[in-house]
Amino acid sequence: MSPPALTLPRQSHLKDLDFSVLQQCMRCGLCLPACPTYAATKIERHSPRGRISLMRAIAEDGLEPSRAFAQEMYFCLGCLACMSACPAGVDYAQLFERARAEAEASGVLRSPGRNLVRAFAIRWLFMDLNRLQLLGRLLRLCQELGLQALLRRSGVLKLLPARLRQLEAMTPDIQPQFSADLIAPVEGVGILNRKPPAASNPSWTHRIQNSGTDPFTTYRVAMLTGCAQDLIFSNVNRDTVEVLVRNGCEVVTPPEQFCCGSLHAHTGELELARQLARKQIDQFPPDQFDAIISNAGGCGSHLKHYQLLLAGDPLYRDRAALWDKKVKDIHEWLVGIGIRPPPNHAPPQVVTYHESCHLAHGQRIVTQPRLLLAAIPNLKLVELPESSWCCGSAGIYNLIQPEMAGQLLDRKLNHVRSTGAAIVATANPGCLLQLINGAKQRGLNLRVVHPVTLLAEAYRRPRAKLDTEVRAKSDAVLAVAEKAKPNGE
């Protein structure tokens, strides 16, 4: 006996939205010059103002969620440069997520192939990172056995459609070890000496930064290892933990973590994003940490908005509010607590800095990464023209909109070349991968690196030959010695 079927009216993510969010756009057009897709096409539909007008038309029953609407929402990079440019304070991030959810809910883009890819990648693979890691291990095995190289040499790949060939070429090199192999669940342990969090006691922070007392083991932070970051840039996670420990943080890094849900929220799966947000909050109760650290610009931008995402969930709403306050981008956190100067033996290096969109526009973290780089001895930072213009990576944009992504990558790499720097630093796995692939395709001798890696290298300098294990041990020894100091609190 099944209950009688309920026919509910289809949920409209745009009609259900508080209309004032849409109305916040007063159509002045000041976003137009900030929008990469408008700059490339000069067509209003491809601008933030134009897209919002379409969303508004749907909310006001002037337009059905059509295929053209859905395609437009996926032509948007979601780079949020318009949010930095908007004097009226339009919450485009929310509108963008709602609009893509509307597009998905309407079903206008459905096709067997697309449905399959979405079911596999978004609803299965990224919902449990064990699955992603398994895939990563398989891919790594292929790469280690030389299968990928063999395939590439054999010419078999030429039989693939052009689009698949391009995708194959973008397959990242999987790291030999993932984060859990590189990072102990708790580091900096045993040297902990709790203090109130910085935010609640600014005068105290001031004293730590300026008194010359040792800031070791002052904070307890959680480390989010991410998904793509964990597979492709686990070394960046290792570097992040090291840098945190060297700056007085006890770092808690559970080996099994969850995706932050940014991928889901940005591809119209708001309910899955909510599920993942709840899992994060359960795994890292925000009241137990001084900060919850993300080193990926894209993840951080999403992680800081769980309150909005879970606004309709009375069980999680309050914790989500606290969570949002505790999530800190690594640069933001380090600059906030004061960076311990690394030893002054680093060789000179010239670095330019490409801003991850969601770090610069989503989180408004602009000065901190530059300050972090400036804290590295003998590092010369050359400003990158259009540093906060999207590189085309934009989550999975380079996979679904290769043409526009390629144009943006060209524009970015031309600017990078114009600086003369041999190193470009950027703080998001998508950007790192996009620039690495771009440099490889163009035969550029360019090192693409996370700013934190450069800082970690500077800290390591005098003991460059020590491996990870020894380094951790030496940290502990150092820390005990520090604690034994008479003035070490």
Place this chain on the structure above:
Amino acid sequence: MALPASILPELRRLLGPGNVLTEKEDLIPYSFDGTAALHQMPGCVVFATTTQQVSSVLKLAQETRTAIVTRGSGTGLSGGSLPSPDCVVLCLAKMDKLLELDRANLTMLVEAGITTAAVADAAAAAGLFYPPDPGSMKTSTLGGNVAENSGGLRGLKYGVTRNYVLGLEVVLPDGQVLWTGNKCVKDVAGYSLRDLFVGSEGTLGVVTKVLLRLIPLPAAKSTLVATFARMDQAAQTVSDIIAARIIPCTLEFLDRTTIRCVEDFARVGLPLDCEALLLMETDGHPAAVAEETSRMAVLARANGATQVRVAKDEAEADNLASARRTAFSALARVAPTTILEDATVPRSQLANMIRFIAAVAAKYRLRIGTFGHMGDGNLHPTFLTNERDAEEMRRVEEAFKEIFDEAVRLGGTLTGEHGIGISKKSFLPKFAGDAQMRVMRELRRALDPKGILNPGKMFD
């Protein structure tokens, strides 16, 4: 009245299929400009990339009696580029080239779709100066600036767009291409048609190229911010500065509401504990700049300024000016709909006008933010309202009527820099008078007998 069936294939043939947009999803984003609460769907949107194409489109429109509404970036504030029903929107945003920078004659030739900021930057890179700087300069196009005769923050000392237009290429409604003006500073051969097209709001022809006059970049500039506990102290400071024979390049005024909104967005350190703020900028010879800076500071203090701050470097000065340019948009932070006007009065009447605006806002129980170019009498009272509240919108309309009447009574004008367009159309006949209206109508009919260009705008 739909578009004639034959016109779309012909437009595609003339411009290429990618330059003719007809999908509903393409047209909605062109159904408005920067003016609040106005919507009208066009029949199609086309992009021209050459003067020849513009000419062909106009010839076709002429034959088929199709309405053409020219558009740049759609940042206008009087509904000037709002589509008329089922019109062809002729967008020139893709004609954005800088064609010539003549350092010997200090001129620049540009296509109409280039942005104002691109012109200003290119001039500055050559050590030259293009002064008109409307608030939307990063987005607005030169063609639009010419059509509206846009002003900006520097009107007081440097004038408006008209003062920098040496020549124009205009496509007439019948498709004929006309050149007016040249690189000569002096030119009295015939009527100055150039001046007729400047400010014609897309009703007489389509501007496709603009020859601009540039001036040397001032050697020095200095920016001051002064805050006041009372609005009239700021107004008096402005009067005293002018009376002291100082013509600064900028004398901008912001009220408390506007200051808060701007600071909330731009975070340039504007003081929040004041009723009025003056942003003053002087430029020119370094010695003159230094002297004027100190004299303006003295005058501000004499009028009870609570704080006078001088920007420490050019970056800070630029940040302050950029922040000021966002004032209108920033006001949208506190209300769903922001409706601004640009009633303008002779400078001697500024204090009266500011008091009157405050009284009208109180009378109609409306929230208002006022900012504007105090140095040239061009105020921007902005009502903070909600277009979905029909009753409040009626009060807004009533309030504006009173403000316009008062501006005119004080010897001022309906609009200082935004144009008549559609929002002030009903006020124009009374303001301009029968004789002016007759000449304007006859001029328009002579050039555009079939009335295809921007129909329904400025006057019928």
